[in-house]
Amino acid sequence: MSRRVVITGVGVLAPGGTGTKAFWRLLEEGRTATRRITSFDPSPFRSQVAAEVDFDPELHGLGPQEIRRMDRAAQLAVVAAREAVADSGVEPGGLDPHRVGVTIGSAVGATTGLDREYRVVSDGGRTWLVDHEYAVPHLYNYFVPSSFAAEVAWSVGAEGPASVVSTGCTSGLDSVALACELIREGTADVMVAGATDAPISPITVACFDAIKATTPRNDDPEHASRPFDRTRNGFVLGEGAAVFVLEEYESARKRGAQLYAEIAGYASRCNAFHMTGLRPDGAEMAEAIRVAMDEARVNPEDIDYVNAHGSGTKQNDRHETAAFKHSLGEHAYRTPVSSIKSMVGHSLGAIGSIEIAASVLAMRHDVVPPTANLSTPDPECDLDYVPREAREWRTDTVLTVGSGFGGFQTAMVLAQPDRGRA
Structure with a gap:
């Protein structure tokens, strides 16, 4: 009989307010966090709106080396993971680190960092033969999304299975499901699982412009995302991260953990x-x-x-x-x-x-x-x-x-x- 798996900790960095409480407040009040893009000049593009996270990595406890080493998506994942672990009440020092694992989902990896660094090494696209010496020292980490899982694992002290799941827009569900299966089969007792993406960059906006998947409703950003409405005309790009602590049901209940939900199917x-x-x-x-x-x-x-x-x-x-x-x-x-x-x-x-x-x-x-x-x-x-x-x-x-x-x-x-x- 497979073991039951429950969520005992939640960490969220989403548009409209960082942290789980701010996220829920936004949803409960029905407010929108969609606006004209501020991270770069969107005027050349068909769709110029997005839902951005107002995120300052330094204010969220990341040091200068972490900030330089990690792409924005990795930073979001690490901060969300720390919130989830704190929320769960799990004491990492009291666990066998080899029984604690990490799964992180991401569709487009370190898009923000790669876009930025290409502009630097190519001198704004003017140089065909790029000069790698202008790139950040940790550029390799941007090319391998597995670095996201490694960063989260280092942050929470997890030495068990660690992986990245990339199945497009279902990555955030599939990564949590994989973590659930690892606990069910007995490979791990605790998993730190979730997903992160920071795709609001010129290259991503251009790609979705090309297939006209995003909305051109630039004159009314606040009301641009209209699911199920007859006037809908495309999605609004967003960014963010959510990470959870997953545990085996009996051990979580025994330690008196809060049980948010069971992953039942x-x-x-x-x-x-x-x-x-x-x-x-x-x-x-x-x-x-x-x-x-x-x-x-x-x-x-x-x-x-x-x-x-x-x-x-x-x-x-x-x-x-x-x-x-x-x-x-x-x-x-x-x-x-x-x-x-x-x-x-x-x-x-x-x-x-x-x-x-x-x-x-x-x-x-x-x-x-x-x-x-x-x-x-x-x-x-x-x-x-x-x-x-x-x-x-x-x-x-x-x-x-x-x-x-x-x-x-x-x-x-x-x-x-x-x-x-x-």
């Missing part, structure tokens, strides 16, 4: 169809949801809330709506659904973990975050998408899903560790 599928396209019937996501519910031993009627991928593109929102109907049946029409991307944007590989954080906090507070900016219902998206304002709602079991370029579809069921609470 998980499944992943690939549509083997198109790099960016989605079939409108949502069959692959529906299959992932069904398998995750089977593993969690829950029925559709047990799902209290669905934390949607909800990117705000026409095809994703149709695809996802169909998947919920196929997998949940009539219960899909009675279940609150919402997309926090309406408030914090789409941080690519990090968003799956950030949405796990939103899900466990929704369970803790019995509040469903809203889909901000949802004002004009789309007849093709006819479920209960909790428009504009948070809703008090008993939330014991949550389904959170992700969809990524390449055809990746992931579903995870999170549950109160002891269901049927008073």
